[in-house]
Amino acid sequence: MTTAPRPAVAEATGAGRSTAPRPPGTGLLGRATRRTGRRRGYEALSGWLFVLPAVALFLVMGLYTVGYGFLLSFARWNGFAPHWDWVGVQNYKDLLWANPAYAPRVRHAATHTLYVMIAVPLLTVLVSFPLAVLLNSARRMQTLLRSVYFVPYVTSGIAVFFAWQYILQPDGAVNAALKTLGMGSLAQPQGWLGNPHTALPTMIVVTVWGAVPVAMLMYLTGLQTIDRSVLEAAELDGAGWWRANASVVWPLVRPITAIVVLLNLRDSLQGFQTFLVMTNGGPGDHTNVLGLEAYRLAFLKDLAPTLGLASALGWLLFAAALVLALINLRVLRSRT
Incomplete structure (x- = not known):
């Protein structure tokens, strides 16, 4: 009749240890990777927060202004009227040849x-x-x-x-x-x-x-x-x-x-x-x-x-x- 091995002997020989693979990220290396990823995420977030005012200013004063001016070039407006008068490419024609008051x-x-x-x-x-x-x-x-x-x-x-x-x-x-x-x-x-x-x-x-x-x-x-x-x-x-x-x-x-x-x-x-x-x-x-x-x-x-x-x-x-x-x-x- 055989007896079960002692716990110490079983641990030394590897008996009774599960052979199933560990889930990824459960070891020391995985925890270090997660901490590094969180730290990089915090750094990226703080960087974006620092540049956000400059980006917002560029979007408002840059892209919006350029787009607004481009659309305005196809309209007639004196700066005070509540609405534009859409004229298409007529402004460009007036400047180049059509209007005798502006073209010369x-x-x-x-x-x-x-x-x-x-x-x-x-x-x-x-x-x-x-x-x-x-x-x-x-x-x-x-x-x-x-x-x-x-x-x-x-x-x-x-x-x-x-x-x-x-x-x-x-x-x-x-x-x-x-x-x-x-x-x-x-x-x-x-x-x-x-x-x-x-x-x-x-x-x-x-x-x-x-x-x-x-x-x-x-x-x-x-x-x-x-x-x-x-x-x-x-x-x-x-x-x-x-x-x-x-x-x-x-x-x-x-x-x-x-x-x-x-x-x-x-x-x-x-x-x-x-x-x-x-x-x-x-x-x-x-x-x-x-x-x-x-x-x-x-x-x-x-x-x-x-x-x-x-x-x-x-x-x-x-x-x-x-x-x-x-x-x-x-x-x-x-x-x-």
């Missing part, structure tokens, strides 16, 4: 905007790149010079624009300097902003003056990342200072040039603050640009303000900026 002004403003879009990026690159090269080669006071050149960008825009207005007046500093140098024939009795022939070129110069600091800093950053051995190799091959910068440095900073051109094209196409403060489109609409025209259509009473036309013109500007960005991206990719 838009075409005139588009011509001025085209001049600004060509001149400002070109002059900005021509001024900022040599300035960055000279600043990069400076051995002393480089930080001070960089700060001085960056002052136009960090100074309050309104204050700078009023300062330029004062300088360009008939009795301003520019005319006074020309008379002192014996070039009084170049002075403008009406002021540089009052003469229809000099108003737009003067505004282009002021715009370039404000755009150069950022472009110069971008070029300077790119120049400081160029390997010094590349320039030394060019010098060993007999390349002088001009040749090295034209044939070696300039191709290496071509992506930065593309960014500078794109940013200035965007600002030239959509920006209007400088023109609004300094000339308000004058004299005689000789400095009127598309961004300023959209502002006038939206808010000025003498043009029978309609937010629908202003929204339509804004979306035309957005489409033009998008096309320019795509072209710039395509050109940049083809050269890299």
Whole structure:
């Protein structure tokens, strides 16, 4: 007759232990996994709670505003009537050719905007790149010079624009300097902003003056990342200072040039603050640009303000900026 094994012996030999698999997650590893999962869930929830105000603000001020403006571009509304008058694409037709009260002004403003879009990026690159090269080669006071050149960008825009207005007046500093140098024939009795022939070129110069600091800093950053051995190799091959910068440095900073051109094209196409403060489109609409025209259509009473036309013109500007960005991206990719 056999007897049952003792409990200790049974435990040591594994007798009487269930061979059924344990449910998943019941061991130490499973509990640790569950704790890690809960902790990650709490972290994700707290992260979403932190960004929720910014997301809500973006949804209200971003997507809602953009969608509202897009729908408004197909309606006629002065901002006060309780209802819109749906007109479809008529606003776009009125701006481009159909309405004789708006189409000629838009075409005139588009011509001025085209001049600004060509001149400002070109002059900005021509001024900022040599300035960055000279600043990069400076051995002393480089930080001070960089700060001085960056002052136009960090100074309050309104204050700078009023300062330029004062300088360009008939009795301003520019005319006074020309008379002192014996070039009084170049002075403008009406002021540089009052003469229809000099108003737009003067505004282009002021715009370039404000755009150069950022472009110069971008070029300077790119120049400081160029390997010094590349320039030394060019010098060993007999390349002088001009040749090295034209044939070696300039191709290496071509992506930065593309960014500078794109940013200035965007600002030239959509920006209007400088023109609004300094000339308000004058004299005689000789400095009127598309961004300023959209502002006038939206808010000025003498043009029978309609937010629908202003929204339509804004979306035309957005489409033009998008096309320019795509072209710039395509050109940049083809050269890299």
